[in-house]
Amino acid sequence: MPVDFAGSPRPTVGVEWEFALVDRVTRDLSNSAAALFEAVHEGESALVDESKLHRELLRNTVEVVTGICETVPEAVADLAGTMRAVRRTAATLGVDLYAAGTHPFAQWSVQQLTPGHRYEELISRTQWWGRQMLIWGLHVHVGVRRREHVLPIVSSLLNHFPHLQALSASSPVWSGQDTGYASNRAMMFQQLPTAGLPFQFQEWEEYETYVDDAFRTGVIEHINDIRWDIRPAPALGTVEVRVCDGVSNLRELSALTALTHCLVVDLERRLEAGERLPVMPPWHVQENKWRAARYGLDAEIILDAAGAERLVTDDLDDLLERLTPLSRELECEEELRLVAEIPKHGASYQRQRQVMDRTGGDLVAVVDSVVAELEP
Numbered sequence: 001m002p003v004d005f006a007g008s009p010r011p012t013v014g015v016e017w018e019f020a021l022v023d024r025v026t027r028d029l030s031n032s033a034a035a036l037f038e039a040v041h042e043g044e045s046a047l048v049d050e051s052k053l054h055r056e057l058l059r060n061t062v063e064v065v066t067g068i069c070e071t072v073p074e075a076v077a078d079l080a081g082t083m084r085a086v087r088r089t090a091a092t093l094g095v096d097l098y099a100a101g102t103h104p105f106a107q108w109s110v111q112q113l114t115p116g117h118r119y120e121e122l123i124s125r126t127q128w129w130g131r132q133m134l135i136w137g138l139h140v141h142v143g144v145r146r147r148e149h150v151l152p153i154v155s156s157l158l159n160h161f162p163h164l165q166a167l168s169a170s171s172p173v174w175s176g177q178d179t180g181y182a183s184n185r186a187m188m189f190q191q192l193p194t195a196g197l198p199f200q201f202q203e204w205e206e207y208e209t210y211v212d213d214a215f216r217t218g219v220i221e222h223i224n225d226i227r228w229d230i231r232p233a234p235a236l237g238t239v240e241v242r243v244c245d246g247v248s249n250l251r252e253l254s255a256l257t258a259l260t261h262c263l264v265v266d267l268e269r270r271l272e273a274g275e276r277l278p279v280m281p282p283w284h285v286q287e288n289k290w291r292a293a294r295y296g297l298d299a300e301i302i303l304d305a306a307g308a309e310r311l312v313t314d315d316l317d318d319l320l321e322r323l324t325p326l327s328r329e330l331e332c333e334e335e336l337r338l339v340a341e342i343p344k345h346g347a348s349y350q351r352q353r354q355v356m357d358r359t360g361g362d363l364v365a366v367v368d369s370v371v372a373e374l375e376p
Contacts, residue, residue: 001208001209001211001212001215002208003204003207003208003211003223003234004234005147005150005204005232005234005237006234006235006236006237007144007145007146007147007237008143008144008145008236008237008238009143009145010070010143010145011142011143011144011261011264011265011268011330012068012069012070012141012142012143012238013066013069013070013071013072013074013075013140013141013142013143013257013261014065014066014067014068014069014075014140014141014236014238015065015066015069015075015076015078015079015138015139015140015141015253015257016054016063016064016065016066016138016139016140016141017063017064017065017079017083017099017138017247017253018056018061018062018063018099018136018137018138018139018246019061019062019063019064019083019086019097019098019099019136019246020060020061020097020098020099020100020103020134020136020246021033021036021060021061021062021090021095021096021097021098022095022096022097022098022103022367022371023094023095024091024094024095024096025094026364027364027367027368028103028105028106029060029103029106029111029134030060030094030095031058031059031060031110031111031112032059032060032093032095033055033056033058033059033060033061033062033114034059035093036062036086036089036090036093036095037053037055037062039089039092039093040053040085040086040089041053048082048085048086049082051065051067052064052065052066052067052078052082053065053082053086055114055116056114057113057114057119057122057133058111058112058113058114058133058134059111059112059113059114060106060111060112060134061136062086062097064079064082064083064086065082066078066079068143071330071331071332072254072257072258072261072330072331072332072335073254073331073332073335075257076250076253076254076257076335079250079253080250083097083374084375087374087375096371097371097374098367098370098371099136099246099247099248099249099370099374100136100170100171100245100246100248100348100352100370101135101136101137101168101169101170101171101183101184101185101186101245101246101348102134102135102136102170102171102173102174102184102185102188103134103367104173104174104176104352104363104366104367105173105175105176105363105364106134106175107175108131108132108133108134109131111131111134118221118222121221122192125193126192126193129191129192130192132188132191133188133189133192135171135185135188135189135246136185136245136246137185137189137242137244137245137246138168138244138245138246138247138253138256138257139240139241139242139244140240140241140244140256140257140260140261141233141236141238141239141240141241142238142239142241142260142261142264142265143236143237143238144237144238144239144264144268145268147204148203148204149268149271149272150204150232150239151201151202151203151204151206151207151232152202152267152271152277153239153264153267153268153271153277154198154200154201154230154231154232154239155198155200155201155202155277155279156267156277156278156279157230157239157241157263157264157267158197158198158200158230158279158280158285159278159279159280159285159303160263160319161197161229161230161243161285161288161289161292162288162289162291162292162299162301162312163259163292163301163312163315163316163319164241164243164244164256164259164260165183165186165243165244165245165289165292165293166182166292166295166296166297166299166312166313166347167244167252167255167256167259167297167316167339167342167343167347168183168243168244168245168247168252168256168347168348169182169183169186169245169292169293169296169297169347169348169349170183170185170245170246170247170248170347170348170349170352170370171183171184171185171186171245171246171349172184172349172352172353173352173356173363173366174188176363178353178356180294181293181294182292182293182294182295182296182297182347182349182350183245183292183293183296183349184293185245185246186245186289186292186293187293189227190229192227193219194214194219194220194225194226194227194228195227195228195229196227196228196229197228197229197282197285197286197289198228198229198230198231200279200282200285207232211223211226214226223235227242228242229241229242229243229289230242230243239264241260241264244256245348247348248348248370248373248374249373249374249375250374250375251338251341252338252342252348254335254338255335255336255338255339255341255342256339257332257335258327258330258332258335258336258338258339259320259323259336259339261330261332262323262326262327262330262332262336263323265326265330266323266326269326278304279305280302280304280305281305284302284305284307287302288301288302292312296347296349296350297312297313297342297343297347297350298311298312299311299312300312301315303315313343316339316340316343317340320336320337320339320340323336324336324337348370351369351373352366352369352370355369
């Protein structure tokens with residue numbers, strides 16, 4: 001089955017930022033997305049371009065998206081403008097925007113499904129696991145010019161999976177219990193069919209064969225049903241990086257977007273220079289995902305096929321130094337510099353646990369703290 005890849009003449013960037021809706025009093029999830037969409041899009045004066053606010057699987061979720069942007073600062077400004085308009089409207093409905101990988105105490109059994117065949121089919125097929133998907137993330141698209149470069153980039157990006165996962169981890173608590181993981185979201189999401197780590201294809205024809213098999217055997221109905229953590233987005237001409245947990249503030253969003261942008265562009269340029277990109281065995285990649293989800297910034301990760309190991313934050317320092325010249329060219333040096341602040345001040349999972357320790361385990365206070373971070 002041929003799969004056309006649109007291709008992007010420039011390394012553009014686009015971002016999708018998922019938010020949960022939480023009640024301003026109880027701090028539980030609120031199934032009020034439909035009312036929010038109506039208020040934002042159908043009032044006397046529409047506050048938000050309809051293309052920049054999307055519905056998701058559950059009615060407790062909205063997704064803010066950018067247009068096609070040339071730089072990370074442009075993308076962040078785009079998101080910030082939409083987010084602020086949506087946030088103001090949400091407040092009039094008695095709800096706040098909440099951005100983390102999971103909610104600390106919400107129960108799946110009272111969440112309502114967004115109407116639509118695709119969502120209904122997903123739940124019909126996945127049942128209990130599908131209904132458990134109270135998870136939110138950050139997705140970053142980076143434009144790639146040539147189709148034959150896409151899958152080598154996807155496979156090599158897996159070497160940096162633990163860096164992105166550890167920095168963004170924001171889902172330590174699930175259904176009222178501290179899971180012991182920095183990112184329980186990472187462990188939950190991979191339970192869905194076609195979700196989780198991508199296959200390490202190198203040739204586009206391998207990907208086309210997989211897509212054809214998935215359609216013919218009923219695994220997917222649409223190519224977007226392939227929900228890999230890093231995946232091609234053929235219609236958009238991008239590589240889509242879906243590793244990160246939900247991000248609670250614009251500074252960390254800027255940092256993670258800049259890091260992702262630089263990583264993809266760096267790999268594309270190395271391919272254009274004739275380099276064969278480094279990859280690791282799938283079992284090392286899988287172990288790194290687990291270590292980053294479990295230990296976050298304290299993870300000791302595997303670096304190469306030989307099994308060399310290093311603390312993820314130490315490796316991150318060298319990575320940022322290497323990418324800094326490219327960040328200047330891509331006009332995101334300041335945003336890339338913010339990456340180093342996350343280990344210094346604590347990632348979201350660490351900040352949430354600090355609130356729990358300080359309040360004797362008050363999970364409402366945890367939600368308060370995440371909501372407050374959106375714009376202090």
